Amino acid sequence: MSTSIPDPGLDGNPVERAGWLRDQLWFHNERYYNDDAPVISDSQYDALMQELRDLEAAHPELRSASSPTQIIGGIASDRFPQVQHPIPMLSLANAFDRDGLEAWHRRVTDLLDGQPFRMVAELKIDGLAVRLVYREGAFVLGATRGNGQTGEDVTPNLREVESIPRSLHGDFPADLEVRGEVYLPLDSFQRMNEERARNGEPLYANPRNTGAGTIRQLDPEVTRSRNMQIWTYSLNDAGDRPMPAGHWEALERLQSYGFCVNDANRVFDTVDEVCAFYDEMLHRRHDWNYEADGVVVKVDSLTQQNALGFAGREPRWAIAYKFPAERANTRLLDIIINVGRTGSLNPQAILEPVVVSGATVQHASLHNEGDINEKDIRVGDMVTIQRAGDVIPQIIGPSEMPEEGRGPVFRMPEHCPECGTTVVKEMGDAVHRCPNSACPAQFFESLKHFVSRGAMDIDGLDEQWCRILIDQGLVSDVSDLYHLTREQLVKLDRMGDNLATRILDNIEASKKRPLARILTALGIPGVGTEVAQLLVERYASINELGEAGIDELAGIGNSSGFPYAGSEELDEAGIEGIGPRTAESIINYLQTVRNWETITALRDANVQLWQELAPVAESAQPWKGQTFVITGTLASMTRREAEGRVKALGGATTSSVSRKTNWLVAGESAGSKLATAERLGVPVLYESTFLLLIDNPANIGSATFEIL
Ligand code: IVH
Secondary structure, eight states: OOSSOOOOSOTTOHHHHHHHHHHHHHHHHIIIIISSOOSSOHHHHHHHHHHHHHHHHHOGGGOOTTSTTTSOSOOOOSSSOEEEOSSOOOOOOEEOSHHHHHHHHHHHHHHTTTOOOOEEEEEEEOSEEEEEEEETTEEEEEEEOTTSSEEEBOHHHHTTOTTSOSBOOSSOOSEEEEEEEEEOOHHHHHHHHHHHHHTTOOOOOOHHHHHHHHHTSSOHHHHHHTTOEEEEEEEEEOTTSOOOSBHHHHHHHHHHHTOOOOTTOEEESSHHHHHHHHHHHHHHTTSSSSOEEEEEEEEOBHHHHHHHOEETTEETTEEEEEOOOEEEEEEEEEEEEEEOTTSBEEEEEEEEEEEETTEEEEEEEOOOHHHHHHTTOOTTOEEEEEEOTTSOOEEEEESSOOSSOOOOOOOOOSBOTTTOOBOBOOTTOOSOBOOOTTOHHHHHHHHHHHHSTTTTOOTTOOHHHHHHHHHTTSOSSGGGGGGOOHHHHHTSTTOOHHHHHHHHHHHHHHTTOOHHHHHHHTTOTTOOHHHHHHHHHHOSBHHHHHTOOHHHHHOOOSSSSOTTTTOTTTTTSSOTTOOHHHHHHHHHHHTOHHHHHHHHHHHHTTOOOBOOOOOOOGGGOTTTTOEEEEESBOSSSOHHHHHHHHHHTTOEEOSSOOTTOOEEEEOBTOOHHHHHHHHHTOOEEEHHHHHHHHHSGGGGGGOOOBOO
16 A cells, blocks of 8 residues: 555545545554554544544444544554453543633533533653553553553563563552553664664664554563653552542552652643643653653543543543644755555655754655645755654645745656656546556565565565565565575575574464465555455455455445445445455456466465364354345444354355345344345344344244344
């Protein structure tokens, strides 16, 4: 997937747009949370999320429990054991100005029927949220936030964070759960980058992602060497002790147990006081050895917090009042073109180095030709750049506009800068692409992606080795990796015996990665971890997926070529969470001969292209031979979950009702499928009966069902 955000060109269709937004948000979630390497700015991400929220609010039928609007943050990776958070780790609503803060304050006042309330104002630390669990005063578990419900057990690394006490002080309860933000101090970050500069290595982008990467790598020694620290900001479970009456008291307790609590935190009664605190913090934001990106304002009283409750994944009793993104002016020295994995030509700005909020910036991402020219940015201009929090900076536009002497208007090259093939730009696509799938730049990106962490996870084969393997002619298709020999590797400059063994072992181990990883690794545009997971819930092998029609994937439901036009079955057929555009991309990929050659070569190299399913006993499949269609909105689960339940009991699900359908499960607002079932005499199970049957699946034969 390209890192820029091409418009799908189908804005008129909310289903299509929501699918596209979800794909985008999943993709960027993974870059941010799992790779610790975001490719768009926070504000661009927020804009995508807001658009999806608005769309879901305007079209309730588009809502789904698996939407990124409902799921917090990252997806727990499988490098670490997963842990469930008994109390979900939530996120915060944002205010970007005083008006936003005042609106929050008014809302809280209304909800509390005009009761006065005290507020605690804290710095919003830009690090990695963690949950720390103590038993009998001993640190027993430390986990990342993950998706809010499930995180990663990173205890060994958190044990190496100096300011996380391994054992508690004072009069602590038997059980305790604490939350806070782990961060990489700015001086450590700077030292690390100085060393990298000395070694000629590429610099780390920012402390937040480097810190998160430090906690989410496998060697606790590395964590120790980086001097990671923590600020704690909540006590979530005080075991057998009564919870404190207010948040301020909770912070005091944390301190008494030996946790670091930021001493800038204050209690206030009025919005004016909070704003004065915000202004002071904004003014002092560069005085600290860590990054803060705003002020968090929390209602102090726990009784009032409980009365206010939550709105979706955000507490109503707190708000993050964000600092504005920092800006600077510098000269645009050049615009270079990188060719992405899918052939997209991605322009990148080369800037005269400038320091913005503590980081030296030399590059900025630019989206596409249209965007560059709309902003009227030209090589040689002085431009304003903005570093929003922790990501690659954006160019806002020229900072001054000389009357004359400007460079020419930017034009994309007509030929791919890597392979010379004539560049194409399709109707409705904002991005120029190199159509040559054998383009070496595309292959380099594909190979990097194939071996990467969320994909085949071939540790040791980093970017530079990918480049060398290609340059030496050892790898020209990802399947060639599986034919590399020790002799070939050890002949490479700077490749020792140990590294060669590690790489070969990891290549061997990658043959048995789960199917979802291979689907991710193939680099099908639009198919990241999440979409791959959705696919393997329905298809047991790449072969099976290869036989799927587009209607089965995205549920077009007819062959008219007009997805969803005017149909009330919009969100019903196909796989929930896969938009038509992604479905089309999957089909295109699987219908391309060259791609099948790769897949066949992988299979011949013994890479497992199917999922190992645990053998299921006949008795565990009471619904074998029964076909279900699920329609409408179920209160207790999403349709996808319902399909999963049916399959787990041996049943099959299809998207349209026919005479062969054994059962129609009808949720709320069931539409034409219910009418069809009625017409064809297919028995209808309403949710309550369906749930009863799930609990007593053997009763399927004697189910009392409802026929209208
Ligand atoms: S309170 C339900 N306090 O910001 C309340 N969070 O955008 C959630 N963060 O996930 C946490 N400093 O990782 C809280 N003083 C602070 C914080 C803070 C940083 C992070 C935290 C949270 C994210 C929400």
